[in-house]
Amino acid sequence: MRMPASFRASRVLLFSTFFLLVVADASGQASQPAPAKNAQSASAPPAAAASAEDSKYVGADTCKTCHEEIYNAWQKTPHWKTTLNKEASHQGCEGCHGPGAEHVAGGGDTSKIFNPAKHSAKEVDAKCLTCHAGTHPNFDRSPHARAKVSCISCHSVHQSKEEDNLLKVSQPTLCFQCHSDTKPAFNMPFHHKVNEGLITCSDCHDVHGTFGANNLKSTADQNAICTKCHTETRGPFVYEHVAVKAEGCVGCHTPHGSQNPRLLSMPAIAPLCNQCHSGVANNTVHGMGAGSSETITCTNCHTYIHGSNMNAAFLR
Ligand code: HEC
Ligand code: HEC
Ligand code: HEC
Ligand code: HEC
Ligand code: HEC
Ligand code: HEC
Ligand code: HEC
Ligand code: HEC
Ligand code: HEC
Ligand code: HEC
Numbered sequence: 001m002r003m004p005a006s007f008r009a010s011r012v013l014l015f016s017t018f019f020l021l022v023v024a025d026a027s028g029q030a031s032q033p034a035p036a037k038n039a040q041s042a043s044a045p046p047a048a049a050a051s052a053e054d055s056k057y058v059g060a061d062t063c064k065t066c067h068e069e070i071y072n073a074w075q076k077t078p079h080w081k082t083t084l085n086k087e088a089s090h091q092g093c094e095g096c097h098g099p100g101a102e103h104v105a106g107g108g109d110t111s112k113i114f115n116p117a118k119h120s121a122k123e124v125d126a127k128c129l130t131c132h133a134g135t136h137p138n139f140d141r142s143p144h145a146r147a148k149v150s151c152i153s154c155h156s157v158h159q160s161k162e163e164d165n166l167l168k169v170s171q172p173t174l175c176f177q178c179h180s181d182t183k184p185a186f187n188m189p190f191h192h193k194v195n196e197g198l199i200t201c202s203d204c205h206d207v208h209g210t211f212g213a214n215n216l217k218s219t220a221d222q223n224a225i226c227t228k229c230h231t232e233t234r235g236p237f238v239y240e241h242v243a244v245k246a247e248g249c250v251g252c253h254t255p256h257g258s259q260n261p262r263l264l265s266m267p268a269i270a271p272l273c274n275q276c277h278s279g280v281a282n283n284t285v286h287g288m289g290a291g292s293s294e295t296i297t298c299t300n301c302h303t304y305i306h307g308s309n310m311n312a313a314f315l316r
Pocket of ligand 4: 078079081082089090091095096116124127128129130131132151152155157163164165166167
């Protein structure tokens with residue numbers, strides 16, 4: 001059983017309403033029900049109607065009598081926290097499987113219980129999103145949802161062996177199962193060390209959907225995905241290189257991997273620059289052939305290529 005002390009800060013924020021009011025015992029299990037009103041109970045139907053509805057629910061302890069193994073495993077996952085919810089419909093096993101009274105009365109009648117594995121991606125997603133829409137509001141219009149890749153394509157509520165996030169298998173293996181076309185890039189001579197575990201696909205992507213293309217994390221500044229790690233390129237600079245702001249980092253770098261050092265999109269720097277600065281090498285400032293020789297190239301002099309506070313030509 002995970003202890004409340006190990007909850008990550010962001011989660012604590014979400015569930016602090018409960019923790020303020022619930023005393024957790026040493027095992028981490030709630031020792032009393034939450035007396036609090038929460039957002040959901042505010043819109044709950046009147047007491048009489050609620051109890052008629054509630055009678056369709058039997059509670060996780062009843063499920064345990066026949067599904068003990070599943071119960072014991074489930075209890076060790078973060079989903080145990082749903083036992084802190086007030087409404088029967090949002091608690092325990094029935095939070096995902098729906099009301100279980102008829103299933104139990106029928107001695108385990110499989111036609112009387114919601115088994116996500118037998119339902120469409122859309123229905124599964126809707127079920128999970130009854131609780132997770134707050135953290136993943138963009139899922140329905142994500143490329144994954146539209147391609148019928150559902151929550152349980154990536155997550156396994158009961159079988160996950162992963163420490164975090166109930167993933168079926170860890171990244172990047174999970175992603176490569178379907179995105180085998182991206183795999184070669186991470187084996188190129190120069191690549192972000194995703195296979196080596198230094199960074200993950202989800203450092204740059206939010207697979208649950210974003211406002212941007214390519215499932216890239218949404219940030220106010222298109223480059224912030226990269227500059228959160230590469231802070232030296234962030235700026236703002238007194239002298240900005242227009243290309244960095246206008247084209248973004250991917251104007252010159254291929255993010256997954258490249259045959260070229262520095263993940264550059266072209267094998268040599270001069271031609272990369274000359275896409276936009278054509279003819280520069282032949283002008284008087286540069287003399288003949290500057291930048292095109294084997295040993296000296298544009299960035300030997302224009303060192304601060306991402307922007308500078310000292311020099312308008314990004315010179316050293
Ligand atoms: C009286 C024993 C009993 C109880 C109590 C019970 N089940 Fe079952 N359940 C079964 C049996 C038997 C099956 C069918 C065999 C199997 O798949 O294990 C089953 C199957 C299931 C399935 C799979 C259905 C399918 O489509 O194959 C789910 C999901 C399920 N139970 C959930 C629950 C939940 C949630 C509860 C508590 C609300 C619960 N069960 C309580 C006996 C029980
Ligand atoms: C967070 C959602 C969620 C909760 C909570 C949950 N389940 Fe499930 N359950 C699923 C999903 C999804 C499946 C479909 C198979 C899968 O993806 O693992 C499933 C499948 C099952 C099955 C079918 C057999 C199998 O393993 O595939 C049984 C039985 C079952 N659950 C019982 C329970 C019991 C008992 C509890 C409470 C102790 C519970 N579930 C809690 C989501 C949930
Ligand atoms: C394409 C694979 C994939 C799909 C589809 C997917 N997830 Fe995830 N999920 C992940 C990965 C990878 C992580 C861990 C990295 C991260 O947080 O983005 C994660 C993390 C999470 C987390 C914990 C972290 C957080 O952001 O709160 C929750 C909760 C979650 N997913 C719920 C869902 C739900 C609900 C759905 C369906 C509506 C869903 N996921 C669909 C891959 C997926
Ligand atoms: C009844 C509400 C409820 C439903 C329905 C629900 N969840 Fe959750 N889920 C929770 C709570 C509560 C947590 C714990 C959040 C925390 O740790 O603060 C959680 C946590 C998670 C996490 C993060 C696990 C981690 O290691 O941090 C994932 C992934 C997740 N749920 C996936 C799913 C999927 C997939 C479904 C649908 C099959 C689903 N949930 C349905 C309430 C729910
Ligand atoms: C079950 C298969 C499956 C898994 C697992 C999966 N994806 Fe996807 N993904 C798809 C499909 C299908 C699409 C939509 C079609 C497409 O664009 O390729 C998609 C779309 C995407 C896109 C958007 C591509 C675009 O052109 O806009 C990105 C980025 C992405 N996935 C990243 C990931 C990452 C990162 C993971 C692992 C955490 C992952 N996917 C896991 C199947 C999957
Ligand atoms: C360093 C950040 C970063 C990491 C790490 C990363 N991506 Fe991407 N990914 C991007 C960017 C940026 C794009 C958009 C490319 C463009 O605009 O040229 C992209 C595009 C994609 C696309 C759609 C276009 C294509 O190339 O097929 C998919 C699918 C994808 N990434 C999957 C993945 C997977 C799977 C992983 C992990 C194995 C991963 N990405 C890791 C930044 C990243
Ligand atoms: C989660 C942190 C992280 C994010 C996000 C990230 N990177 Fe990186 N990047 C790294 C690490 C770590 C290295 C490897 C540094 C090393 O090997 O010395 C690296 C290497 C690089 C290199 C090669 C540096 C060299 O000296 O050869 C470039 C270029 C680069 N990243 C560009 C980008 C771009 C563009 C993005 C956004 C699409 C991005 N990075 C997003 C962490 C990150
Ligand atoms: C106009 C083209 C261009 C753009 C746009 C660009 N870079 Fe670069 N970047 C380069 C070149 C050229 C080098 C190689 C410098 C060298 O080898 O001397 C480089 C090198 C790097 C390096 C290696 C360390 C270093 O500073 O030499 C990192 C990391 C990096 N870039 C990240 C980024 C990030 C993050 C962005 C977006 C904010 C970005 N780059 C935008 C051209 C560009
Ligand atoms: C995508 C187009 C693009 C690429 C690629 C590009 N630049 Fe630029 N660069 C610009 C633009 C636009 C300006 C602003 C020009 C202006 O203000 O007249 C600029 C400005 C500059 C300046 C300052 C010019 C001045 O007038 O003071 C230098 C120096 C420069 N770039 C060098 C480089 C080098 C070296 C490379 C290759 C590593 C490069 N650029 C790649 C578009 C680009
Ligand atoms: C030997 C050092 C050196 C090399 C190599 C070099 N530059 Fe320059 N560059 C300069 C200097 C010095 C200036 C003048 C700065 C000033 O006006 O203050 C300059 C100015 C510029 C300017 C702005 C003025 C103009 O001529 O348009 C651009 C753009 C530029 N360089 C691009 C490049 C590109 C692209 C390359 C590689 C093909 C390159 N430089 C190679 C030293 C160099």
